[in-house]
Amino acid sequence: MRYKPLFTLGALMFAAGCTTFSPDGGMGRVNELTRSRIQQDAIWIRSKQEEQSARAATRELLTKPLTADDAVKVALLNNRGLQAVYADLGIAEADLVQAGRLRNPGFSFARLRRADELEIERTFLFDVLGLITMPLRTELERRRFALTQTSVATEVLQVAADTRRAWIAAVAAQESAAYMEQVKQAAEASAELARRMAAAGNFSKLDQAREQMFYADAIAQVARARQIALAQRERLTRLMGVMSDQGEAVQFRIPARLPALPKNALDIAELETQAIKNRLDVQRAMQEAENLASTLGLTRATGFISVFEVGYQRNSASNQPRQTGYEIELRLPIFDWGGAKVARAEYTYMQAVHRAADTAVRARSEVREAYAAYRTAFDLAKHYRDEIVPLRKNISEEVLLRYNGMLMSVFELLADARQQIAAVSATIDAQRDFWFADTALHLALTGTSPGAMAFTGMGTTSTTGSTAAEH
Numbered sequence: 001m002r003y004k005p006l007f008t009l010g011a012l013m014f015a016a017g018c019t020t021f022s023p024d025g026g027m028g029r030v031n032e033l034t035r036s037r038i039q040q041d042a043i044w045i046r047s048k049q050e051e052q053s054a055r056a057a058t059r060e061l062l063t064k065p066l067t068a069d070d071a072v073k074v075a076l077l078n079n080r081g082l083q084a085v086y087a088d089l090g091i092a093e094a095d096l097v098q099a100g101r102l103r104n105p106g107f108s109f110a111r112l113r114r115a116d117e118l119e120i121e122r123t124f125l126f127d128v129l130g131l132i133t134m135p136l137r138t139e140l141e142r143r144r145f146a147l148t149q150t151s152v153a154t155e156v157l158q159v160a161a162d163t164r165r166a167w168i169a170a171v172a173a174q175e176s177a178a179y180m181e182q183v184k185q186a187a188e189a190s191a192e193l194a195r196r197m198a199a200a201g202n203f204s205k206l207d208q209a210r211e212q213m214f215y216a217d218a219i220a221q222v223a224r225a226r227q228i229a230l231a232q233r234e235r236l237t238r239l240m241g242v243m244s245d246q247g248e249a250v251q252f253r254i255p256a257r258l259p260a261l262p263k264n265a266l267d268i269a270e271l272e273t274q275a276i277k278n279r280l281d282v283q284r285a286m287q288e289a290e291n292l293a294s295t296l297g298l299t300r301a302t303g304f305i306s307v308f309e310v311g312y313q314r315n316s317a318s319n320q321p322r323q324t325g326y327e328i329e330l331r332l333p334i335f336d337w338g339g340a341k342v343a344r345a346e347y348t349y350m351q352a353v354h355r356a357a358d359t360a361v362r363a364r365s366e367v368r369e370a371y372a373a374y375r376t377a378f379d380l381a382k383h384y385r386d387e388i389v390p391l392r393k394n395i396s397e398e399v400l401l402r403y404n405g406m407l408m409s410v411f412e413l414l415a416d417a418r419q420q421i422a423a424v425s426a427t428i429d430a431q432r433d434f435w436f437a438d439t440a441l442h443l444a445l446t447g448t449s450p451g452a453m454a455f456t457g458m459g460t461t462s463t464t465g466s467t468a469a470e471h
Contacts, residue, residue, distance in 0.1 A: 021097060026089040026149050033153035033280065034160075037446040040069075042156045043077050044086040054078065058242060065253040068167045071240060075163040076156065078241035085155045092141075092148035099141040102134065147287045154280040157447035159239065164439050166236040171258050172432035173232040176425065177225040178256065183421055184218040191215035258431050261385060265378040266441075268371065274445055275367040281448040282363050285356035292349040362449065370437070370444035377437040381430040384423075392423045 022028075031041045045051050054077045061070050076082065110121040194211035197203035233254075242250040268274070276282055399416040440450035 021093055025086075026093055026145060026152075027086070029146070029149045030089070030153045030156065033150065034156045037157060037278070037442075038072065038160050040072060040076060040160070042082070042086070042152075044089070045083060062242065062250060062252045065255050066167070067255070068164050068259075071167040071236065072160045072163050074240040074242060075159055079159055079163075079239060080241055082155065082159055085152055088148050089145075089152055092145045096138070096141040096145045099137040100134065143287065143290065147284060150280055150284045150287060154284065154448050157280065157443065161439050161443045161447065161450075163236070163239045165436060166232065166239050167254065168258065168432055168435045168439070170229070170232040170236045171254050171256075172428055173225070173229040174254065175257055176428055177222070177229040179424060179428070180218070180222045180225040184215075184222045187211075187215040187218035258428075258435060261378070261381055261431065261434060265375055268445075271367045271371055271445070272364040275363045276360055278446050279363050279444075279448065280446070282356075282359050285352070285359040289349065289352040289356045292352045363444075366449050367441075367444045370441045370450055374434075374437040374441045377430070377434040381427075381434040384427040384430045388423055389427055392420050396420060 025044060025046070027042065027044050034040060034042055043050075043054060045054055058074055058077055061074050064070075066074070106123075108121075108123040110119075112119040112121070191211045191214070194203055194208045198205065198208040236254075237250075237252075242252065396416055399412070443450045
């Protein structure tokens with residue numbers, strides 16, 4: 001029976017040493033959170049084989065024009081910033097495993113001699129406080145690990161939303177640049193016609209200068225549109241993280257036009273309830289408050305005890321019987337009873353509670369704002385598609401009929417064509433803004449604050465369109 005405490009101690013130490021790392025490093029929970037929100041998995045590349053598989057999958061996706069979903073897949077495979085965030089999982093899990101293991105026991109040995117007398121002291125030290133608090137510490141680190149998983153999933157959703165938005169901007173900029181090329185060609189033909197008619201004496205210098213000015217402005221607008229298209233494409237490239245083995249950017253294709261508007265706008269019931277239930281930043285804030293509550297309990301339990309060790313001693317001296325016994329080391333709470341630590345933990349917990357409440361308030365407001373922006377963008381894009389564009393088309397057809405009937409001059413026909421530029425450019429912008437708002441709404445419902453994403457580009461008119469409308 002006297003060895004029973006030693007067996008019990010050995011069993012506890014063995015159980016503490018059995019805490020191991022999970023096979024997936026915590027990515028399973030991350031993918032559960034992301035799959036239910038964006039229907040895609042995050043990929044943590046931790047080996048050469050996984051890196052090769054990711055490259056093969058990327059090459060396959062880049063062989064065809066990239067859809068928005070394909071661009072997100074490529075980003076989740078290659079974005080190095082995300083790969084760096086995934087390392088937080090490994091760090092948090094390492095802390096969890098460490099919390100489930102006891103501090104190594106200590107051993108001290110002393111050999112003392114006085115004349116012919118020899119004295120030997122042996123002491124074995126064991127951290128009893130660590131053993132007592134190990135379940136609490138392990139549970140605390142487990143909660144922190146779960147919090148890290150939520151944070152990583154939030155980053156995945158943010159990168160997915162940024163990539164989708166970059167894809168929308170790149171396609172819209174490419175479409176605008178292609179249209180401005182057509183505008184430039186028409187302006188060039190108009191300027192050449194004006195030059196010939198002025199040479200024949202059938203056109204005034206003022207009208208010729210106006211046509212030449214429109215052509216010169218069209219050239220500038222094409223250069224600007226090309227630069228914007230290049231910048232948006234490079235932003236998409238950075239988010240997808242695609243490059244060749246030589247470090248050069250990989251070429252990829254995107255559609256010539258943005259997707260068509262849906263037939264009907266989303267009619268989401270109970271927006272605020274969904275945001276509170278599904279938004280990861282709200283869940284993270286609540287998890288932080290719960291974790292700090294657990295920390296507060298641990299701080300109160302050990303507030304005035306910082307060291308509690310038990311040691312077994314076995315001493316021997318010359319011509320003396322062997323001396324055995326135990327030693328207890330306990331730090332006396334004379335100057336510090338732990339009140340400051342407990343107070344700090346309490347204030348930190350209350351801070352987390354208020355932050356969680358603030359996050360919930362902001363989530364409700366942001367989802368209402370994002371949905372209002374979504375409906376406004378949908379209505380505007382639909383108005384351009386169903387009202388303005390058909391009206392401009394009817395006007396152009398009437399102008400063409402009058403020109404064919406010799407009731408209008410060629411320059412009146414060209415002036416009408418210029419007026420179409422503003423309508424077409426504004427239509428592209430309205431369609432782009434709708435898909436921006438759609439992305440922001442989904443992020444506001446499931447991930448985190450969309451920030452300024454909900455209103456970026458809202459109500460703007462392209463420089464191309466506004467400039468052309470002045471002529």
